[in-house]
Amino acid sequence: MRRHACLRIRRSNGAIGHWFFVDGTERIEVAVSGPLIAHDYTTLLGAAIQGVGLAQAPGPLIRPPIADGKLESVLDDLAVMTPGVFLYHPGKRQMLPKLRAFIDHIKSAA
Known part of the structure; x- marks a missing residue:
């Protein structure tokens, strides 16, 4: 990686x-x-797409540009798997509709 x-x-x-x-x-x-x-x-990711260099980024963010042919995945066999993204909030009784919509959107994109 030192040469890249x-x-x-x-x-x-x-x-x-x-x-x-x-x-x-x-x-x-x-x-x-x-x-x-x-x-x-x-x-x-914009810089990576423009050819500025290599990027290491979360899978959900890089899937679309890889699918579109804008980026190429390398070193897949060495990729770190993370347990996921976590969102902490006060609970259902105090949840604003905007927060509920955001949570639903994130779940649908996963």
């Missing part, structure tokens, strides 16, 4: 995210470098 332009994401706490891979049962953390540090995955 790797696009990175800045997390909400300000830290620049490392890339993670899995080889069998071993989880590997790699500090990559590259020409862009994005604050969001939309920017990161």
Whole structure:
């Protein structure tokens, strides 16, 4: 990965995210470098589509550009599987209709 332009994401706490891979049962953390540090995955994927560099991003976000032929998936055999996305909210009795609509939308896209 050191010879490639790797696009990175800045997390909400300000830290620049490392890339993670899995080889069998071993989880590997790699500090990559590259020409862009994005604050969001939309920017990161846009740069990857434009050919700026390689990106590591969540599966649900990269499936459409891969299906459209805009991106190509590499290193699939080393991809880290995550348990998913979690949303914490106060509960059904206090749920606003907008939040319910958002949750339904996310569930339908999964």
